[in-house]
Amino acid sequence: MEREKLLEVRDLKQHFKIGRGRVVKAVDGISFDIYKGEVLGLVGESGCGKSTTGRTIIGLYDATDGDVIFKGENVHDKKSKAEKLKFNRAMQMIFQDPYASLNPRMTVADIIAEGIDIHGLAKTKEDRMNRVYDLLETVGLTKEHASRYPHEFSGGQRQRIGIARALAVEPDFIIADEPISALDVSIQAQVVNLMKELQRDRDLTYLFIAHDLSMVKYISDRIGVMYQGHIVELAPADRLYENPIHAYTKSLLSAIPLPDPEHERTRKRIIYESKSLGAVGRSDEDSSIPPLREVEPGHFVSLTDAEYEAYKAQLV
Amino acid sequence: METILSVRDLAVSFHTYAGTVQAVRNVSFDLKKGETLAIVGESGSGKSVTSKAIMRLIPNPPGEITNGEILFDGKDLAKLSEKEMLKIRGRDIAMIFQDPMTSLNPTMTIYKQIAEGLKQHQGLRGEDAKKRALELLTLVGIPNPEARLKQYPHQLSGGMRQRIVIAIALACNPKVLIADEPTTALDVTIQAQILELLKDIQQKTGTAIIFITHDLGVVANMADRVAVMYAGKIVEKGTVDEIFYEPRHPYAWGLLGSMPRPTDDPNQALPAIPGTPPNLLNPPKGDAFAPRNPYAMKIDFEKEPPMFQISDTHYAATWLLHPQAPQVTPPPAIIDLALKYRPDSAFAKSIGKGGAE
Numbered sequence: 241m242e243r244e245k246l247l248e249v250r251d252l253k254q255h256f257k258i259g260r261g262r263v264v265k266a267v268d269g270i271s272f273d274i275y276k277g278e279v280l281g282l283v284g285e286s287g288c289g290k291s292t293t294g295r296t297i298i299g300l301y302d303a304t305d306g307d308v309i310f311k312g313e314n315v316h317d318k319k320s321k322a323e324k325l326k327f328n329r330a331m332q333m334i335f336q337d338p339y340a341s342l343n344p345r346m347t348v349a350d351i352i353a354e355g356i357d358i359h360g361l362a363k364t365k366e367d368r369m370n371r372v373y374d375l376l377e378t379v380g381l382t383k384e385h386a387s388r389y390p391h392e393f394s395g396g397q398r399q400r401i402g403i404a405r406a407l408a409v410e411p412d413f414i415i416a417d418e419p420i421s422a423l424d425v426s427i428q429a430q431v432v433n434l435m436k437e438l439q440r441d442r443d444l445t446y447l448f449i450a451h452d453l454s455m456v457k458y459i460s461d462r463i464g465v466m467y468q469g470h471i472v473e474l475a476p477a478d479r480l481y482e483n484p485i486h487a488y489t490k491s492l493l494s495a496i497p498l499p500d501p502e503h504e505r506t507r508k509r510i511i512y513e514s515k516s517l518g519a520v521g522r523s524d525e526d527s528s529i530p531p532l533r534e535v536e537p538g539h540f541v542s543l544t545d546a547e548y549e550a551y552k553a554q555l556v
Numbered sequence: 557m558e559t560i561l562s563v564r565d566l567a568v569s570f571h572t573y574a575g576t577v578q579a580v581r582n583v584s585f586d587l588k589k590g591e592t593l594a595i596v597g598e599s600g601s602g603k604s605v606t607s608k609a610i611m612r613l614i615p616n617p618p619g620e621i622t623n624g625e626i627l628f629d630g631k632d633l634a635k636l637s638e639k640e641m642l643k644i645r646g647r648d649i650a651m652i653f654q655d656p657m658t659s660l661n662p663t664m665t666i667y668k669q670i671a672e673g674l675k676q677h678q679g680l681r682g683e684d685a686k687k688r689a690l691e692l693l694t695l696v697g698i699p700n701p702e703a704r705l706k707q708y709p710h711q712l713s714g715g716m717r718q719r720i721v722i723a724i725a726l727a728c729n730p731k732v733l734i735a736d737e738p739t740t741a742l743d744v745t746i747q748a749q750i751l752e753l754l755k756d757i758q759q760k761t762g763t764a765i766i767f768i769t770h771d772l773g774v775v776a777n778m779a780d781r782v783a784v785m786y787a788g789k790i791v792e793k794g795t796v797d798e799i800f801y802e803p804r805h806p807y808a809w810g811l812l813g814s815m816p817r818p819t820d821d822p823n824q825a826l827p828a829i830p831g832t833p834p835n836l837l838n839p840p841k842g843d844a845f846a847p848r849n850p851y852a853m854k855i856d857f858e859k860e861p862p863m864f865q866i867s868d869t870h871y872a873a874t875w876l877l878h879p880q881a882p883q884v885t886p887p888p889a890i891i892d893l894a895l896k897y898r899p900d901s902a903f904a905k906s907i908g909k910g911g912a913e
């Protein structure tokens with residue numbers, strides 16, 4: 241059965257002008273699909289363009305080039321206010337920093353209800369508050385929290401408020417930009433469990449951005465690895481870990497310390513050099529990177545012709 | 557091994573308008589020459605306050621060391637004057653702070669920042685200082701050090717900056733290095749480089765390291781011994797293997813259990829620790845972890861557990877170690893590790909019988 245594509249990203253580019261004619265190619269031609277109901281993880285080192293990808297998809301930045309097609313419609317073409325509003329409701333974002341992303345002068349109820357108000361989802365004041373209470377309960381908080389202010393909450397609780405705010409408008413698709421990085425390990429597990437549960441119960445689709453690879457593996461169906469504005473490998477989550485092919489992916493996976501001393505005593509880190517297999521961005525002028533090739537079903541890797549031949553040869 | 561730093565019954569409080577925050581409540585540990593002691597625990601458990609107390613960097617007011625001794629080199633640091641402490645801080649005991657950007661001065665070149673300490677503590681100037689600064693940058697693996705010395709912090713990447721902070725901390729070959737989450741803000745590749753660097757330097761110089769983190773992967777990688785903190789107290793301490801393969805405190809179980817592992821089944825919920833840490837304004841009586849502890853007994857809410865000794869090196873403060881405590885079964889991830897690596901330990905055997913003793 242053909243799965244329904246919720247989001248299609250086609251050759252998306254985001255180049256920032258940073259003065260004196262210089263340009264940062266934060267995202268430089270990436271393409272991928274997200275199917276309805278799945279979690280696509282996006283990983284890669286700091287500065288590789290993960291947040292920019294998320295922010296460009298949701299329209300916080302105008303794309304330099306490329307298309308974002310959401311439910312079959314090209315979202316960046318949306319002109320009328322009504323169209324934009326509809327789109328804003330269907331796609332929501334959860335931000336990395338639970339401390340900075342909530343307005344300190346608003347009560348929790350007003351923060352959560354902001355979207356409800358904008359989209360006129362509540363018929364009465366009572367309906368509005370009932371929705372807020374339901375949402376608080378959904379994310380594991382209580383009614384009593386509604387009248388409080390963000391500074392009265394711990395990091396994990398604030399991130400729950402951010403999730404409640406995103407859920408308030410009943411979106412189909414949520415972009416979560418490092419939703420747990422700022423939290424404690426023990427609290428990270430609470431928030432990830434909550435996000436997974438919501439996904440199942442409400443048939444949500446996520447783009448889950450992170451640089452913590454262990455958590456990403458746990459929550460994602462498929463994972464894309466970004467390096468310098470490009471996707472260099474994209475595969476089902478377990479295949480990426482069992483059979484990483486791109487040299488950058490290998491180095492990234494081999495660098496994760498696991499909570500197991502015996503394993504750590506023998507772990508060997510693979511060092512990525514930009515001359516390695518599938519290396520990208522060899523020089524500023526040459527931004528051409530090898531295309532993604534499907535090396536096994538659903539597993540795409542950026543490889544040159546020669547590298548691809550070498551890979552196939554090594555299989556037999 | 558020779559003990560070089562000994563913290564005894566350390567207590568630190570902050571007097572705030574809302575009341576007294578008991579941030580560190582009678583913490584004791586020893587640090588041996590050349591070893592790495594990791595301090596783990598969730599946010600607010602008192603890790604940074606403990607290390608700042610050792611450096612005598614607790615702001616007063618509002619903070620105050622209310623009890624205990626910090627024995628180093630025959631002296632009790634808790635009682636030294638600021639003038640005496642100046643001779644120790646940075647020279648004998650150095651610290652790496654979490655955010656490399658806030659611990660570097662943005663308006664000074666890298667060279668100036670390194671040279672300042674060299675002048676103050678070692679009387680090095682001019683060519684001598686320059687030579688030592690180059691040596692240090694080379695030691696921390698910075699390529700092209702000559703050019704780097706002339707640069708300002710913002711011209712360097714996060715990983716480079718953290719190396720500079722380490723270079724400054726190492727300038728005087730400190731006997732003790734306190735690293736407070738030195739890699740939390742960095743990504744895995746850079747983190748791996750910094751951890752390798754610290755181990756390498758420790759081998760060369762014999763520096764003892766106190767490594768503060770809440771990443772248990774990093775602990776497994778770095779530590780010889782581990783102290784687990786909860787709500788201002790050490791609730792369990794032992795060798796790294798004892799803590800990972802024979803943990804006894806339910807908080808340690810929770811912490812170890814909630815780390816995702818690549819082998820986890822994505823269809824099962826991660827074992828999270830429910831609830832939030834206690835408020836240290838009014839620390840609860842009894843075991844502070846009791847309200848979040850699925851194994852809590854009546855006594856946990858009433859009486860604080862003492863430190864029970866399990867081996868020469870392993871201690872835990874939980875009533876579950878009392879001879880009359882009932883048998884309980886630790887979470888599956890804990891059992892798996894114990895049976896895999898320490899099948900002959902008393903802990904593993906007790907699980908085999910259907911519960912910890």
Ligand SMILES: Nc1ncnc2c1ncn2[C@@H]1O[C@H](COP(=O)(O)OP(=O)(O)OP(=O)(O)O)[C@@H](O)[C@H]1O
Binds near residue numbers: 256258284288451
């Ligand atoms: N508004 C902007 N103007 C100019 N450059 C930008 C802007 N936003 C991001 N960049 C640059 O684009 C690149 C990608 O940044 P981005 O924030 O997307 O990285 P990231 O992968 O999310 O990293 P991190 O893991 O640190 O959050 C970086 O070099 C960054 O400095």
Ligand SMILES: Nc1ncnc2c1ncn2[C@@H]1O[C@H](COP(=O)(O)OP(=O)(O)OP(=O)(O)O)[C@@H](O)[C@H]1O
Binds near residue numbers: 605
């Ligand atoms: N200057 C201060 N005034 C009042 N309270 C303080 C002060 N500094 C620290 N505290 C309190 O002391 C407790 C312990 O804080 P500490 O910084 O040691 O935590 P931590 O274990 O290092 O946490 P994290 O992992 O978040 O860094 C916290 O409850 C904190 O709010």
Ligand code: SF4
Binds near residue numbers: 676
């Ligand atoms: S780094 Fe050395 S020289 Fe340095 S100030 Fe500090 S202790 Fe002294």
Ligand SMILES: [Mg+2]
Binds near residue numbers: 290291292
């Ligand atoms: Mg980002």
Ligand SMILES: [Mg+2]
Binds near residue numbers: 603605736
């Ligand atoms: Mg701290």
